[in-house]
Amino acid sequence: GGAWSADSKMITYHHRVSGSNWDIFVYSVDTGQSSNITRDEFFDADPSFSSDGKQIVFVSNRDGNDEIYSVNVDGSNLKRLTFDPRIDSHPAFSPDGTQILLTSNRENENADVYVINADGSNPQKVTNWDKTNETAVRGGWSPDGTKIAFTSTRNGNAEIYVMNANGTAQTRLTN
Secondary structure, X not given: OOEEOOOOOEEEEEEEEEOOXXXXXXXXXXXXXXXXXXXXXXXEEEEEEOOOOOEEEEEEXXXXXOEEEEEEOOOOOOEEOXXXXXXXXXXXXXXXXXXXXXXXXXOOOOOEEEEEEOOXXXXXXXXXXXXXXXXXXXXXXXXXXXXXXXXXXXXXXXXXXXEEOOOOOXXXXXX
């Protein structure tokens, strides 16, 4: 699936170009044209727009393992944001563009939800269930940036939870 820009003028998505090569594309609603903005031989996926529509965050294995990157919508100014030997994935900008939500197994073998600054600094683990997986996804931020929705297997099934952006007040929504 794709992710809309806040102004509804663009959609970003990943698409297989060949074999295991997936690239990030931006589709313009006005022109009906798609542009490949990563054009590389690596796996690039899970793109998400910044609230101003100028940047996209995504996951890529271009440096040996799955890390989070940002790029301008025209494909310029590629930046690696995370530097951890474990898997980082599912990035999403906060509504104000100052933070990025992501999923990582950097502290143990199971996935947890993290929040980092938009420049990749100050990673904060906001879920902490050691024997289960917690996963953040695009659309995980509430529109005002105060809450995060995520999935968790802590009760045996993949269920939807919501919490404050700092990880407190985790509440199960589905059963």
